[in-house]
Amino acid sequence: MNINLFRWLRAAIFCPLYLSSFTPYVIAATSAATIENDAVLPAQLISVASSKQLWLKQEWLNLLHYKGYDNEASSPVDDPRFFNASSGKTNPQQELLASLQAFYQNVTDEPDTHPQCRFVARLHWLQKQLPEHLTQLPAVNCPSYIEWRKQVPGHKASLIFPAYHLNSPSSMFGHTLLRIDPVDDEANSTWLSMAVNFGANIQASDNSLSFAIKGLAGGYSGTFIVTPYYKKIKEYNREENRDIWEYPLNLTPAETERMVQHLWELKDINFDYYFFDENCSYRLLELLEVARPELKLSNQFGLTAIPVDTVRSIDNADLITDTLYRPSQATNINFLLAQLNPSQKNLVLRISRDANLIQSAEFKQITPSTQNTMLDAAYRYLRFQQYDEGRSDANAKNSFMLLQAINKVDNFQSPEAGFSEYQKPQKGHLSKRLKITAGNSNIKNTKANVDTNREFAELQFRMSFHSLEDNISGFLEGAQINIGSISARAYQDEVQLQQLDFVDIFSISPKNQFFQPLSWRVYTGLEQQLINGREHLTGHVSGGAGVAYEPWSRGYFYVLATARLETNSQFTRLLEPALGASGGLLQHFSFGTAQLELNAEQFLNEESRQRIKFIQNIPLARNHAVQLSINYQRQRNELNRYESSDAQLSYHYFFH
């Protein structure tokens, strides 16, 4: 359970966490103290740099990650080692002049610490700006940098987007990293390319409370980490079962080179880290801006930098040349199973439990090519299980027998899942949503047989991200995650806060004989609730867990046991608990998505509710949709019986 919680949590905040054993660095050991040295600068160097006002150049501002100019500049780098001037964090001019000075420092017996070795990109750029004047520099050999560049040659780059993982819709925010490729990595091995990741450093001693608070308030630092790409493939494709999307970028070798030089300047450098905005994806945008200074990417993101949104902004800047796809192990297993009939699937499952069955007559009578598909599926399924559950002797033995059988086949073909155009994450609807609704509601007192009919208009804003019924292109089916949604409803005589959702996550993960994920829902917020004939603003925490099935393609049946804790002005108790059940059908059609859902809940205080809702969403374009929804509810307690129903027609507009 801990594993799942952690995965969930980690995914929820977009970015990887690095469990850190590091101790906070000692301030002032290297940077500010060393820059006021007595090195003699060439005459005119400072005056030429000043007359050119080089510190106002975008290249310089990007290299130091400044936001704003001059007096308003500030760098998110939270590490004095990154600056040569003591005021470097907020003063681009002082930092530039101090950097020029620093490059003339005497060379010690630790050349790697010399500013020329540490600030390679800065030096390179300043030399280009001041070719006549930034001269007579002390000669420094930078052994660590030179060695590192053998590992990270840097000829071109790809943006990498690991998408969602199985039954964790919160991870549908995804994550982004960069991959730096040498020349000709395809012919050699992309596995050996280097992945560049930005993530937060957490301490093992942090408990969840301090974790959440520090993450939101900026108590964590983040650093860049460079690891071989194959480790990322293993991590995402195999351990977390997330598909990986790869986007080769059209950065030139010179632009890539500049970015890699700058990356070296960021080694072990601490940034402020915030989960939502200044996160992994945001920092990568800054790297790309160093590579190509005319890019304006990071300033497109204020409150949130959701990874897939940053992919879109990079796409919009025409940096992406292609879309490549690395399916996860689970995706490949499903792809192989889809080629088999029910009895063959069943046999695959039995083979995974006892590989000796490949000697059985039942298996041998199957055509060779289907046999291969079954061997491949059974083997991959065993690997999937082992990543999930850890190594077992039985699994290892069966896996090995299957490998031997696969090895006996000449030219064993092992096709992997492909993707359809509509699945490309960057082509999905944008993350924020505006919804305008016109509707008619009816409330009926069934005892007195009196009913009230009212028309209304409603406006809803949703911060992020995706509802089950929203335009499905580019998103994971059955995964809903909405954070921060608010709506106001206007009747003829009054305007009311209709709903304020903090979090609404719903994961519909179909079960079958191979995969047994849990389907679950958690949502909390404020909503108008019919009680005693009137709507009352109600606070609640609701959740449920259960199962889902996919009896036919793109159709999902689900049943959940639910629980709810509610507070409102009508109930005697401050917090009123309820138990209930929820079930429904979600169906994706080519023309849109339909959902039918039934809910029932019984409160401890005798209040009971039954609800039926039907939604039909029809996408008009990527960021536009219309939606029809019909709701019916029955509410009873010891005193009253009411029914309410409404019909609503909405227009949805998605934006960034």
Add this chain to the structure above:
Amino acid sequence: MKKLATGTLLLLVSSSAFATAPGGGGCGWGNALFEGQSGPAPHILGATTNNTSGNNTFGMTTGTNGCDVSGKLGYSGKSMLASVMDEFSEDAAKGHGEALTAVSVAMGVQPADRAKFAQLTHDNFNTIFPNQDVTADQVYSSLQQVMKTDAQLSKYAI
């Protein structure tokens, strides 16, 4: 508001998520087919975290199996094989795949000889992987032996 709201959610779901410290950040591959690879067993955090101290976070060393940070620069064939042995064994059985290519590159096998390398590991699968309990060391050593007997690939054997 959004930050606050999500913070609340994080609090709801995160209790005890950090209760267990990792067996060794990024060390070992606990889920390999072959016995010799398996690392500290319950990688609660191991798979999803990295140790941020030292050069191994910046592509400075081979990184290899995550435990071995002593290896100096460059992928050695052996450490690469140990890192991806699960995938390598699958590719060797099938006769093709990216793990096979990555190991051959790390062993210095030139592009012209890589098809032969794939063929050789495929044809000698049973020699290289005699059982499910074989270790990476044994696999590497058998692979070397097999390569030595091949006219085209013997020059890459150590």
